[in-house]
Amino acid sequence: MGKNSNQLSKKGSHIMANKVLVIGSGVAGLSAACELAELDIDVEIVEQSDFPGGHAIQYTCKATDTCVKCGACMVEEKLDRVVNHPKIKVMTGTRVQDVSKSDDFSLKLVKKPLFIDPEKCTNCGVCFEKCPEKGAVVKGFSRNHSPFYAISEDKCLYLKDRSCTICQEACPEKAIDLNVPEEAKSTRADAVILATGFTPFNPVSKPYGYGEFRNVVTNLELERMLRTDGRVLKPSTGTEAENIAFIQCVGSRDAKLNHLWCSKVCCGSALRMAGLVKARQPGTQLTFFYMDVQTFGRDFDVFYAKVRKDVRLIRAIPGDIYPVAGDRLQVTFLDNVSSETMQEEFDLVVLSVGMTPCRGLQETAETLQVQLAETGFAEKDGQGTPASEKGVFLAGAVTGPMSIPESIASAGNTAFEVVKYLGV
Ligand SMILES: Cc1cc2nc3c(=O)[nH]c(=O)nc-3n(C[C@H](O)[C@H](O)[C@H](O)COP(=O)(O)OP(=O)(O)OC[C@H]3O[C@@H](n4cnc5c(N)ncnc54)[C@H](O)[C@@H]3O)c2cc1C
Ligand code: SF4
Ligand code: SF4
Ligand code: SF4
Structure with missing residues (x-):
């Protein structure tokens, strides 16, 4: 009609x-x-x-x-x-x-309220540099959009208790108004x-210590880290991660959650990130815990054949993760070949969370x-x-x-x- x-x-x-x-x-x-x-x-x-x-x-x-x-x-x-x-x-x-x-x-x-006037802001970054509260002024992801900065309603001290107006005073363009309704x-x-x-699956309910152990991150957080820092760093120390595990299908293909669908993109996305990490940090060891590898995108098979040389593939989904000496993490999984319970240590674990409504x-x-x-x-x-x-x-x-x-x-x-x- x-x-x-x-x-x-x-x-x-x-x-x-x-x-x-x-x-x-x-x-x-x-x-x-x-x-x-x-x-x-x-x-x-x-x-x-x-x-x-x-x-x-x-x-x-x-x-x-x-x-x-x-x-x-x-x-x-x-x-x-x-x-x-x-x-x-x-x-x-x-x-x-x-x-x-x-x-x-x-x-x-x-x-x-957006607080920063896009007509006046020149994206100079002074507000970001001067703000005393971590996370109160946030950066966007693309310079193609202005303003590149925003003020977080949850973190800004002025919006909490009126105790700070530093950015408003420091902005050379007078682009910030903290009282915008x-x-x-x-x-x-x-x-x-x-x-x-979609909303990415929140993995706090899984036994992987997300939100508890600093070196357990999601694939989305790894994407952002690679985009902003260009390297994979351990959140606990800020130093380069040397031994990374990817755990696939977190929150997807999961009967207990009634999430029976495959999120389709997370295998390809994780393997492409692994390929990038290997190219930028060649000494890094990469392990990929998976159920099946879903291929997506043009020429994936060619890429997959290449990346398999750099990534150790283990067909198992780990049961749990515990912290061990220093800031390392111990991953427990059932070995498919020997049927024995295995434990291995990593210094960063990436949870490949799937897509939910x-x-x-x-x-x-x-x-x-x-x-x-x-x-x-x-x-x-x-x-x-x-x-x-x-x-x-x-x-x-x-x-x-x-x-x-x-x-x-x-x-x-x-x-x-x-x-x-x-x-x-
Ligand atoms: C970790 C991860 C890695 C991925 N990597 C790749 C990859 O390498 N290659 C690839 O091809 N695909 C990848 N994908 C898939 C890709 O993210 C999706 O295909 C794509 O983001 C879908 O775009 P969309 O516009 O449908 O949804 P979204 O990207 O989710 O955008 C939806 C927008 O709507 C806004 N919104 C939501 N509700 C409202 C509302 N009520 N009012 C106003 N706005 C609202 C949101 O804020 C958001 O900006 C990945 C997915 C995940 C989870
Ligand atoms: S200080 Fe002002 S002009 Fe500079 S980025 Fe912040 S809001 Fe924009
Ligand atoms: S008012 Fe203070 S805390 Fe709030 S964004 Fe500006 S500088 Fe940061
Ligand atoms: S990790 Fe792979 S198999 Fe699992 S849900 Fe994502 S795309 Fe599907």
Whole structure:
């Protein structure tokens, strides 16, 4: 069922160009926005966090002597296009609070205080350097978006007890206002794209000491470390890790959690990170505990054959982890060949956490009348009238685990469906 027969929609006596609201600025939301804007459709992107780009903007390029097709650079390219496109407006720190639909959608938005004025900020970094509280001024992941810095509501001392105004006074551009209030906004749209992605599994419930032992980190934390420091450092000492274990399938393919799905991307992502670590820190020993190796992406088989020479593969999922002498960690696992319980020491353990349904999806899905599958991910073709017939479309990992290229392809298909619906 299409909406308009031409590119304009009527509201009262006004005639307005078609406008699409995209919820979520991950690679799927950015890609859908680019496709639509190229067709001269106005797009507004609503992003709840301080920075656009979703999870994938946090990943490092894993190329060594050649490109390993990890897809990380594709996100930077999309973000660059979005921030410079005259038909696209990005609203960070913003959530949809309420939606009503008659001919088009009327949406109430809430914008949290962002404290740094993007029009005035020159990204000089003075606020970051001068702030006395760790984590109160945070850096973004991409210089393609300004401001590159944000003030954390949870950590800032002024917002806690009014005891500090250092950054506001030090900012040479007077770009910081610590008293900015939350803002209620409203907007309209002819169609809505839900591209809220996924939430990484939180491994605190697993017996691996995450949150307790400093040298147990997640794959996402390793991605960020490689992106910002370029090397793998032990959080306990800040020195280079020499013996690293990757534990796969943490929070995926797990009957106890009722997470029966494979997250599809974490095997390839971990092995590509291992390849990068070996190239940058050649003395590092790398061990990979796994169930099956899922291959994704173009040319993965060629890459896999190469990386197998650098990584010791053990087909077992460890039972638990204990701290031993110094800051080392002892990993216990059942050896598949001898059927004996084995113990080995490592100085860093990386948990390859999988993808789970986006936090808050149930509430957003109810507001937009989107159906959820048994897994908790959004369902494209559930029972009853598909949400798309009412002008609500889905893109990317909000529907289930997928890679960056798959998310881009999904967004392309969604943009095509939206165009058909609008009758453009
Ligand atoms: C550890 C790890 C490593 C990975 N490595 C690779 C890799 O090397 N190569 C690869 O191809 N894929 C990789 N992936 C998969 C990749 O992260 C996804 O394909 C991609 O991020 C999906 O994009 P998305 O836009 O659908 O979702 P997301 O990246 O999750 O983006 C969703 C966005 O929506 C925002 N949002 C959520 N809820 C709301 C709301 N209510 N209102 C407003 N905004 C909201 C979020 O803040 C976020 O910015 C990896 C995944 C993991 C977990
Ligand atoms: S000190 Fe001011 S201009 Fe410099 S990065 Fe911070 S907010 Fe921006
Ligand atoms: S007010 Fe103080 S604690 Fe808060 S961000 Fe600025 S410098 Fe940091
Ligand atoms: S991609 Fe690999 S690590 Fe991730 S859930 Fe699937 S099998 Fe496990």
